[in-house]
Amino acid sequence: MLVGHGTENDFVVLPDPDGTRWPEDRLDAAMVRRLCERRSGLGGDGVLRVVRSVHVPDAADALGADLDRCEWFMDHRNADGSLAEMCGNGIRLFLHVLVTEGLLDRSACADGVLVGTRGGPRRVGAAADGYWVDMGPARPFGRGQAELPGTALPGRAVSMGNPHLVCLTDTDVATLDLTTPPVVDPGLFPDGVNVEVVNVLAAGAHIRLRVSERGVGETRSCGTGACAAAWAALEDAGTPTGTVAVDVPGGRLTVQVDERTTVLTGPAVVVAAGELTAEWLAG
Ligand SMILES: N[C@@H](CCC[C@H](N)C(=O)O)C(=O)O
Numbered sequence: 001m002l003v004g005h006g007t008e009n010d011f012v013v014l015p016d017p018d019g020t021r022w023p024e025d026r027l028d029a030a031m032v033r034r035l036c037e038r039r040s041g042l043g044g045d046g047v048l049r050v051v052r053s054v055h056v057p058d059a060a061d062a063l064g065a066d067l068d069r070c071e072w073f074m075d076h077r078n079a080d081g082s083l084a085e086m087c088g089n090g091i092r093l094f095l096h097v098l099v100t101e102g103l104l105d106r107s108a109c110a111d112g113v114l115v116g117t118r119g120g121p122r123r124v125g126a127a128a129d130g131y132w133v134d135m136g137p138a139r140p141f142g143r144g145q146a147e148l149p150g151t152a153l154p155g156r157a158v159s160m161g162n163p164h165l166v167c168l169t170d171t172d173v174a175t176l177d178l179t180t181p182p183v184v185d186p187g188l189f190p191d192g193v194n195v196e197v198v199n200v201l202a203a204g205a206h207i208r209l210r211v212s213e214r215g216v217g218e219t220r221s222c223g224t225g226a227c228a229a230a231w232a233a234l235e236d237a238g239t240p241t242g243t244v245a246v247d248v249p250g251g252r253l254t255v256q257v258d259e260r261t262t263v264l265t266g267p268a269v270v271v272a273a274g275e276l277t278a279e280w281l282a283g
Pocket of ligand 1: 213
């Protein structure tokens with residue numbers, strides 16, 4: 001068991017290469033909630049199980065013909081125990097753990113490794129200052145509104161595999177209240193949504209965001225959210241391609257958007273490694 005983070009979006013990481021240590025009935029929603037609890041558990045925004053795709057029952061549905069090309073599967077759970085399609089910070093940490101745990105040779109990362117996720121395959125590789133992920137294209141799917149205490153913000157609905165509502169605003173995001181999940185239109189987001197509130201610091205080049213994540217609450221960073229927000233900021237600037245620096249409470253991410261795809265770059269850090277005690281497991 002390890003704990004780690006990407007720009008302070010933190011995870012409990014469970015290496016389980018052969019699917020024997022954390023099978024589905026052991027890693028149920030209640031166990032995920034216990035692990036992620038910050039006082040009585042390890043604490044985290046979610047859990048990443050590091051497992052070979054062949055041992056994940058729903059991997060074939062998610063990956064289709066690409067199943068054979070993805071040896072590894074990022075089995076991601078939100079802190080409330082729900083499943084998410086994709087996690088941009090988590091997948092960088094996932095590759096870092098594969099390398100540091102000796103499950104993958106660092107040389108294999110040079111051109112990137114295809115990793116399975118519930119949102120489909122994603123290529124991840126080592127960068128000079130962290131890891132890059134080919135996240136695929138942002139897919140806008142409408143316009144909506146986020147109701148926060150005292151204000152309502154219009155936004156763009158964007159899928160990065162998982163759903164986002166990106167609200168560009170002139171109100172300083174530091175002053176907005178994200179202590180409760182923003183209220184959104186359930187018709188537009190039947191499976192829930194991650195909400196980003198975003199200030200543009202330099203048009204088409206530099207943004208600052210805070211995020212309220214589906215299944216978690218406010219977090220210090222969201223990789224998929226950074227990509228959705230960068231796409232929306234570029235659209236807003238009238239320059240649909242470019243590179244955007246994304247400041248999040250937990251650090252900085254970089255997002256490159258071109259005609260074909262979106263590439264996210266940022267750090268990944270393993271903080272600690274150890275064992276869960278028999279006492280805690282029995283509790
Ligand atoms: N923090 C992640 C996203 C995790 C999943 C999200 N909460 C959801 O339910 O879609 C990221 O870095 O992308």
